[in-house]
Amino acid sequence: MNTPADFDTELFNKGLAIRREVLGNAHVDRSLAAVDEFTAPIQKLVTEWCWGEIWGRPGLPRKTRSLMNLSMLAALNRPHEVKLHVRGALNNGVTREEIQEVLMQVAIYCGVPAALDSMRVCVETFREIDAAAAGE
Incomplete structure (x- = not known):
């Protein structure tokens, strides 16, 4: 995985784990392999906030x-x-x-x-x- 250094945050790693569990490694690997300078910010946002913050909340299964x-x-x-x-x-x-x-x-x-x-x-x-x- 060739991701920017600023992807290595606690929230990103939490989101990445959840994203892999739900969507599967193949999809996540394809998404991250396609990261470039333009798409890096949205991948970071989605992984941290959608998957790490929201999907990581305990309030709903x-x-x-x-x-x-x-x-x-x-x-x-x-x-x-x-x-x-x-x-x-x-x-x-x-x-x-x-x-x-x-x-x-x-x-x-x-x-x-x-x-x-x-x-x-x-x-x-x-x-x-x-x-x-x-x-x-």
Whole structure:
């Protein structure tokens, strides 16, 4: 990992550990390998504050945080982040049925188009996960 020296803080390292546990090493390694002078500040911010500070708080279990993230990202119609957080949610013990229920709730309260786009992303992600598990 070729990251700037200012990444080596207690909060960054805490966030990095949580980020790896939720999203997996492969994703985190790809993100950090792509760090350059322009993207370094956002990677530091996300790792420290999103993962270290917020995901590291004891007030909610990771499964609940994952369900909340999926609902917010679906409502915002952010397919790349939905895809990423579907994988994270599964790692945090969320079931496919629970993800389906989140998207049904999103459809009613945030709009059917956002829910449909997120449903498509989930189906694609499930297929990728199933294919990898089957060794395809």
